[in-house]
Amino acid sequence: MTATDFDDVLKGFSVFGRYHSLFLLFTFLAFASNSVYSSNYVFTAEEFKYKCADASFGDNACYSTDSENRTTHCTEWIYENPNSFVAEFQLACQDWKRTLVGTVHSFGYMVGLLVVGPLSDRLGRKLTLIITGMLGGVIGLLKSFTPWYWVYIALEFLEAAIGDNCSPMFILTIEIVSTNKRALFYVLCSFGYTFGGIMLPSAAWLVPYWRTFLRVIYSPALFFFLYLYFIDESPRWLLTKGKKDQAVAILQKAAKMNKMDIDKGTLEKLTCEETKDISFMQLLKITFSSKTLTKRCLICIVWWTTSTFVNFGMTINSVSLQGNKYINYMLISVVDIPGNFVIIYILNHYKRKLPLIATFVAGAALCLSQPFVPKSLPWLSITFYMAGKLMSSFYFNITYMYTSELFPTYTRNSMHALCSSMGRIGSIVAPQTPLLMHYWSGLPPMIFGGASLIAGLLTFLVPDTADNSLPNTVKQAEALGKSEKVRAIEGEVNLGFSKDDTGLNLDVSRERRVSRL
Known part of the structure; x- marks a missing residue:
């Protein structure tokens, strides 16, 4: 019996068929959320002017020097926006603490990828993206309530480390289409990043208070548990794990949704390397x-x-x-x-x-x-x-x-x-x-x-x-x-x-x- 390559089976599916169109929608939403969450600090911890309550200090001046070269440091500040991130955490003359938010998020994501990537290879793309997606929403909401700067920084790190589902979502995206359709399908899904890039400043403009802003953008992430019912695991990953029946069932489901037939003999002849964890x-x-x-x-x-x-x-x-x-x-x-x-x-x-x-x-x-x-x-x-x-x-x-x-x-x-x-x-x-x-x-x-x-x-x-x-x-x-x-x-x-x-x-x-x- 001649073996059938998995990629040859995928070639029969159109990326514009019903199955892949629905998958594209859910990938679009996941990528949009990633775009919002990975850059929201641009508006959350944005720069605002401040000045010392002592009128002898200039705007954004941290200290003043008198005629005798004696330096006086400001101890009380007046902020342009008293409800801003900078004002509530008293970050005047500490710009490094404001920019640290973005740096810590990126560092958390860097560390998290070393956990999420292997977890996706072990548990599967689908389960990993659901877990990380929901954790991101929960931790993001917790950030909006904390009154302490360093707790906020710790939560920012955790959110990026264990609350970002972009990596497993991406791998799942490229594994469900054939080689010659991979680029087209991924780029179509990546419009989600663009959508998120438009929604982020829109939300920040409409909801200027940073705590409310965080609650608005992170609450939808709690619905990632619905992906448990809306999307399928990667058949390619299932085949490498020796789960033939599940992989074939997904292919048959996709064919049924697209109103196309797959020869059962072709599915029976599928070969794939089977591995242990x-x-x-x-x-x-x-x-x-x-x-x-x-x-x-x-x-x-x-x-x-x-x-x-x-x-x-x-x-x-x-x-x-x-x-x-x-x-x-x-x-x-x-x-x-x-x-x-x-x-x-x-x-x-x-x-x-x-x-x-x-x-x-x-x-x-x-x-x-x-x-x-x-x-x-x-x-x-x-x-x-x-x-x-x-x-x-x-x-x-x-x-x-x-x-x-x-x-x-x-x-x-x-x-x-x-x-x-x-x-x-x-x-x-x-x-x-x-x-x-x-x-x-x-x-x-x-x-x-x-x-x-x-x-x-x-x-x-x-x-x-x-x-x-x-x-x-x-x-x-x-x-x-x-x-x-x-x-x-x-x-x-x-x-x-x-x-x-x-x-x-x-x-x-x-x-x-x-x-x-």
Whole structure:
């Protein structure tokens, strides 16, 4: 009996069929919530003017010096907005505490990915995204009630670490469609990020008090438990866990919803590598036994660091541009709408590698040029800024997908989470970039441009993946970009590991077998 590849079955499903359309809706909402929760500190802990109650001090002045050079520090402050985050936590002359909120969120997300990624590989994509989604809502609501700054910081860390469902949602998204539809489906789902980017400033504008604002945006997250009934687990993940009946049932359900027939014989001939649970560290050992995958991992970390640093940095700094801060933030998000259609076309016609290089380099050029635009032409400066932000969104989206395609199935979510986690160094540093404007307003975009250029040059060292199915083993992952070799490996009867695959003995790595399901 000839084996049937899982990807061949998925090719029969249209991303515009009823099943995938409904899944797209729920992914859209999950990504929208991630967009809101990952950046709400921009408005929650926004900057407000303050002055010392002593009239001899100037605005935002922390101390004064008399004629005899004696320094007097202010002890009582009057805030422009007495109900602001800065005022309630008494953060006058402590800007670092205000920007620390964003940094701690990014650090929490960085740590959390190392937990959520392996958890998703162990418990499944669906259960993990439900747990993290609901925890995010609960912790977010708790933040709105705390009267203590450092408790708020601790909750900010916990929310990001165990309350963000973006990673398992993303992996689930790319695993339920075939190779040739992966880019289209993901980009359509990513409109959720844009929607969240519009809803965040809208909510902040309509609900200016930061505590009420937090309650408004986090309450809907409590409904993530409904995903237990509305979405299915990844059939690909179920197959790797040896749960054939469940995987087949999902495929049959999808076919029924799309009013299409799947040959039962085809489903009976499905083959997939079946694995037992192993630790996250063991997964890393298996993957890093390959020098090729180790190099890719390091390059992916650079991609992620650059993407998070530039994307978050430019988003945060957008509220400092001339004009209404809420509208500016919306514009930064709205520009992604036409951009997403462009990226769909690019990914479908120009694969992955060339678009990633081009967008990194173009983004670098725009960022490096922006500080030198004449100040008498603010519209041109904003245009350069928006175009640079658009490029950063392009390469962030490509990085998200590209990373997931470079590693084998059994470690895909873990490696994606690892690269994303290490790359969060960029988003940890990004909230501090507004402080650099005190030295020179052009310093942040210059740094953004330099980082983008370095990442673009490193992209030459990885293979393209657009024409290949998602790899299941280390050998298949190493062979990416060499289509004939990949097809030969995929045609082998033994799809599991050998000692040559991983450099590990079979009993050290894990027990496995190939089952004809």
